[in-house]
Amino acid sequence: MITSLEDLSNEVFLEIFDYVKIHDLAYGFWNLNKRLNQLIRSLKNLSLIIKKENTYESIVFSQQIIRIVIVTLANIELNPFSNLRSLTLNMANENHLKQIRSDILPNLVYLSIPISFDFQLTKQLASEIFSNCFTSLRYTDLRIVNMPDFLSWSQCSSLRSIHLFSPNINIIPLILQTCTQLTYFGIRITNEHRLKIFSLPNISNHPLKEFIFIQPRNSTFIFDIESIFPLMPNLKRLDLQLYTTSFIDLIELISKSFRNLVCFNCYIMEYRNKDEIIDIYKIRNIHSSYFNIKYILREHDSCLYTTHQNLIRLENLPNELLIDIFKYLDIRRLYRSFYNLNDRINNLLESLNQLYLVIWSLKDDHYDDLFASRVHTLVVHFNVSYNLSRYNNVRHLVLFHSKHDQISQVMINGSHLETMSLISPRCFYTTFGFHEMIFSNKFPYLKSCHLTNVYSPSFQLRQLSWSQSPFLRSLHISSHDSLIHATAAPILNACPNLHSLHLSLFQLDHTPLDVKPHENLKKMKFILNNLIWPLDNTIFETFFCSMPYLERLIIQRSATIPEMLSDLLQFDWLSKVITQHLSYLKQFIFYLHFINSNKMDQSEFNKVICQIQTNFVNNFHNYRHYRLKISKI
Missing domain, CATH: 3.80.10 (Leucine-rich repeat, LRR (right-handed beta-alpha superhelix))
Known part of the structure; x- marks a missing residue:
């Protein structure tokens, strides 16, 4: 009767080893005893996949390895x-x-x-x-x-x-x-x-x-x-x-x-x-x-x-499966490849609704009139001229690197849009006018908006009275302007039903915020794309006072080590501000992103991570849904 692993015969061991990865062979069986070492040494035709520098198993079994795949x-x-x-x-x-x-x-x-x-x-x-x-x-x-x-x-x-x-x-x-x-x-x-x-x-x-x-x-x-x-x-x-x-x-x-x-x-x-x-x-x-x-x-x-x-x-293929396949294909290429093959395919193409169209150029728009009224999402890249009125049922619009003519199309013909993204626009004054329309309810059906390269207006223009945009529920804003956080006040005032706010800034200053407490904002993500963190928490205290009913909060910052290690070990992770002003908060995640972490060896870096994690836990020891997540490059 076999009572232990060593009671197995050599033949059974060799059969088992055929199914064991070389990594597990090295760390699980090698050097357990002389018999197993001899059996492992008798193995031929070993294969190895190398995902990093030479590993322990590659050194131990180098003479027995006949196949290598390098993926690094x-x-x-x-x-x-x-x-x-x-x-x-x-x-x-x-x-x-x-x-x-x-x-x-x-x-x-x-x-x-x-x-x-x-x-x-x-x-x-x-x-x-x-x-x-x-x-x-x-x-x-x-x-x-x-x-x-x-x-x-x-x-x-x-x-x-x-x-x-x-x-x-x-x-x-x-x-x-x-x-x-x-x-x-x-x-x-x-x-x-x-x-x-x-x-x-x-x-x-x-x-x-x-x-x-x-x-x-x-x-x-x-x-x-x-x-x-x-x-x-x-x-x-x-x-x-x-x-x-x-x-x-x-x-x-x-x-x-x-x-x-x-x-x-x-x-x-x-x-x-x-x-x-x-x-x-x-x-x-x-x-x-x-x-x-x-x-x-x-x-x-x-x-x-x-x-x-x-x-x-x-x-x-059945019609249902063909329609599912067509949904994953670029609509212009789809029509160019399948239109007029036969009546059945034409009928299936005409049955497609809520189409997704990406415009890179006007060279391939020969079939657009056949499906323009069914385009639901429109993405326009670079300085491509397009006629928004041609796609009169678009509900979701994304503009990349757009200039005056592209944005003007939206200002004139975009009142029916439900979601809108303006990514890296290239015309300041037109963009500013566009922002004023967004926050003055000129797009009455707009529910979600993503705006990048946002700059705060001058002091005089900042005093403009935006009317409210009651249907705007989700807002994503990014900017390199140091004063843009001050624009958050009129934005919050203009969007009384805002539910989610994503704010990505390069830096902050201490300009006071004049904003009434927002009753409907429940989700907030704040990213500071700068290594310089404010010296005190006054600005966050003022900021979070304006959103007392917040339920989910994400904050993201970057740091270098060992230069900023002492600051991080003394950092309170905004615990006083959060516990004092965000009493409805259910989830808090702080993302800490380390830059130049390769200056430290791995063991020392792991010790630092443990110290920082301990500091975070000590500040939020009674809040089990609060997390610190650390990444590095």
Whole structure:
């Protein structure tokens, strides 16, 4: 009868270890006893994911690890992993790339570099790979690979599989000439270069069995892909995503060029003659691998031929699911892609309500009149001219970096808006007039408003008598103006039913506030985007006196350590002001954001955090829903 873990046989232990992560293996089993150490040492083919600098498990098991995935920009030492077979660099930096050498990783079989932050080193690495420096390497994914200088690659007989991105189509014949034993080749062309037909190499009977060619779908360039076909006569599987002038000519040439073809996949856009009749049955009969080709007529006399079943089955989806899918798509792109495909799709598009439209430019507004009356949320970026009256049922409006003309549209035609955001406007005087309209009930349906770059008016203008905006319930204001907190008084007076206020300021001064106690304000978030905190709490006392029925309060400030440590340890966290004036408060969160915390080592920093937390708790020891949350960079 087994009564303890050590009673298990070696075979059972080894079976268990197959399901244990290498981290748990190191910290849970290693060095428990000699027997377990021997069993762990007998393990082969360990895999490791590195999310930070070299860890304990990577050091202990370095000789047993054959697969590593690096998902950090931290410097990693690869020297200890002499038996490494597979390496994936999800974010390759200079430190990583310099260590990918045949003398450091002589047994490397698989190499993948999805993202590289050093173009020159990646180019140098590609040159070494395609010059047979890594004699064991069989599979590689190098992403961006450009044409070498002076065509300097020598032959590479080890590689069997390559996947890469390249800006130049002429790299295809060069790789075929260089990699004489290649059986799989996938490439995505990222730029528009002509194929140099007259300099194509003389390659006979290349063993390539599978070829994938992908052209970006936003590119309409016609590549002379047919000229490459003679270089790969033994293809069995072909996948093409490109543009062509004649689909029928292309697939007829493919059927003649590749006698061994058993699988053909495509996503090919053809610029067709509008009088040409498409005979899909004739196309399918050209070759047995064409049996699942289908087509979709597109706008501008184009036709999409594809074998991708997920696109073809779209019309088989029920209306409810199609409508749910459409809700996640940009409305302009949705109409550009689906409108006039058939009557059913048109009816579904016309049934969509409360549309969300983002305007980046006026170049794509050809279909706007078809859905303008159903746009419920409108977002306008930069200095784009738009006609708000065109979208007469908009209820939610967001303007980014707007100027006079964009804001004037709202002032004239925006009386029906329910929510409004004016982010980083670029015209002071128009913006000031716009603010006066907001707080004088010129937008009678407005319930929520987000305003940035707000500046307090001059003393004389500040005395203007705003009429009340009784329907405004939520307000978000940010500013770099030192006097803007004084504007909070007329804002609170002008919004008697305000329920939530978010105030983000750069600094405060001690200008007195003249405001009556606000009876309906329940939620408040206050952010001070400056390291300088007021010397005393007088301004907060005056401020919170104006909102005695507050129920939820969030305050956020930044600090540096160790420079501000003594101040923080003596800080009372506004406890006297809060307990004295906010008797209805149910929840209080203070966010403390540390800057330059890397000046302290981690253990010392943790001690400081404990001291600060203790100080906070001591000030609010009877309030269990009051929290201090600390973050750092």
